[in-house]
Amino acid sequence: MxxxxxxxxxxxxxxxxxxxxxxxxxxxxxxxxxxxxxxxxxxxxxxxxxxxxxxxxxxxxxxxxxxxxxxxxxxxxxxxxxxxxxxxxxxxxxxxxxxxxxxxxxxxxxxxxxxxxxxxxxxxxxNCTTIQLVVALKAIEDIAHIKKVHVSTYQAASGAGAAAMDELLKQTEQLVKGEEPTVSKFKYQLAMNLIPQVDVFTDNGYTKEEMKMYNESRKIMGTDIEVSATCIRVPVMRAHSEATWIETERPISIEEAREAFAKAKGVIVIDDTANSQYPMPLFLAGRDEVFVGRIRKDLTNPNGLTFWTVSDQIKKGxxxxxxxxxxxxxxxxxxx
The missing domain is CATH 3.40.50.720 (NAD(P)-binding Rossmann-like Domain)
Incomplete structure (x- = not known):
């Protein structure tokens, strides 16, 4: 070939x-x-x-x-x-x-x-955030239809390219030295900060990145799923994290969800809260899979479930x- x-x-x-x-x-x-x-x-x-x-x-x-x-x-x-x-x-x-x-x-x-x-x-x-989301959602969709998703993303500098990664490193070095940080690739300093904007805003108040998650998820899943997202740029180098809340047609137990994730293709479960074991971008950059943890019931919805995912943005994303x-x-x- x-x-x-x-x-x-x-x-x-x-x-x-x-x-x-x-x-x-x-x-x-x-x-x-x-x-x-x-x-x-x-x-x-x-x-x-x-x-x-x-x-x-x-x-x-x-x-x-x-x-x-x-x-x-x-x-x-x-x-x-x-x-x-x-x-x-x-x-x-x-x-x-x-x-x-x-x-x-x-x-x-x-x-x-x-x-x-x-x-x-x-x-x-x-889009990288959509890939990470739907790989995890597919595990649950296979056992119960997902009606609604709320997700907050914590997106690494890598999503804005190699120059953005370089800028995050440079800003960190400058701050340690007491210098004024260089701001070029992002609207604000990213080092030691969070920026609640990824891509430009649209007329409905959501960014293009957030609307990508809504539209792309529906097309990939092939269902009537609805996704409401808030996308945040964080001072991490290359792995994205997502906090996700889902509503399914029927209640799903934590045990059912954990088993579904464990069986899912491309998913690895790290979920041992007793020993503070959960996915973190620091340790998962360069890995192929979507890592899932913090699996728990949504306290506000009997048909709700919430979980946390981490995946390498440049690689799987x-x-x-x-x-x-x-x-x-x-x-x-x-x-x-």
Missing amino acids: RAAIVGASGAVGQEFLRVLEERNFPLDELVLFGSTRSAGTKYTFRGKELTVKELKHNDDFKGIDLVWTSAGASTSKEYEKTITKYGAVMIDNSSAFRMDNDVPLIVPEVNAEQCRNIPRNVIANP AALNAVQIAEYMLEQGLLK
């Missing part, structure tokens, strides 16, 4: 290289593409040096079977036809196509079978999920 990564120099692009190597993804050739600025940059993959090519409207994608794109929505929209015109499958990490009716929005643990219907040869990778989509397609004979 010949594959390509568009946006190879970004945080997610670099994670693609690590994930593909970790999982020994079957490749005959890997081609890297990037912006004019990134073109010529060299990266080592499986012992070979690869040079980033400049992304252009030409025939560079002829003969390529699979393309992972992570260069932003505007680039994905502009280059969709260039990438797919010779038959390549495009798995896109941006928001460009997520809500298009003829583009499936895939989390393999939840709705992998929808990869079979790709009229535009495009598959969308969901982006690159890993996109690679798992391709792995499923290979297993099912949907890719060459």
